[in-house]
Amino acid sequence: MTRVIVSVADENLGTLDDVVSDLRQAGMSVDGVQELLGTVTGSVDADTVLAALQDVPGVADVELQRDVRPS
Numbered sequence: 001m002t003r004v005i006v007s008v009a010d011e012n013l014g015t016l017d018d019v020v021s022d023l024r025q026a027g028m029s030v031d032g033v034q035e036l037l038g039t040v041t042g043s044v045d046a047d048t049v050l051a052a053l054q055d056v057p058g059v060a061d062v063e064l065q066r067d068v069r070p071s
Contacts, residue, residue, distance in 0.1 A: 001029070001043040001044065001045060001046070002043060002044050002045075002046060002048075002050075002064065003041070003042075003043050003064065003065035004028070004041070004042060004043065004044055004050065004053065004062055004063065004064060004065055005039055005040070005041050005062075005063045005064075005065050006023060006028070006039065006040040006041075006042075006053060006059055006061070006062050006063075007038060007039055007059070007060045007061040007062075007063075008038040008039065008040065008058055008059060008060060009038075009058055009059070009060040010038065010060075012057070012058030013035075013038050015058060016033065016035060016038070016058075018058070019040070019056065019057070019058040019059065020033055020040055022056045022057065022058070023040060023042075023053060023056055023059070026048075026052045026053050026055075026056050027044055027045065027048040027052060027053075028040075028042045028043070028044050028048070028053060029042050029043050029044070030042040031043065041065065050062050050064075
């Protein structure tokens with residue numbers, strides 16, 4: 001599974017539930033929704049094309065989640 005962070009466009013924050021539903025239909029397993037930040041975290045199978053998430057109406061950006069570890 002690939003961890004991702006999806007940013008929702010400001011103008012679509014009022015329909016965040018719909019965006020989250022559409023992300024699930026596009027193959028994302030949603031772990032968390034940060035309403036104040038307008039982000040959705042979760043994971044996708046390796047076979048899921050990240051562009052499919054980007055094509056969901058209301059999505060501004062899709063990023064791979066990176067783990068930050070102290071050195």
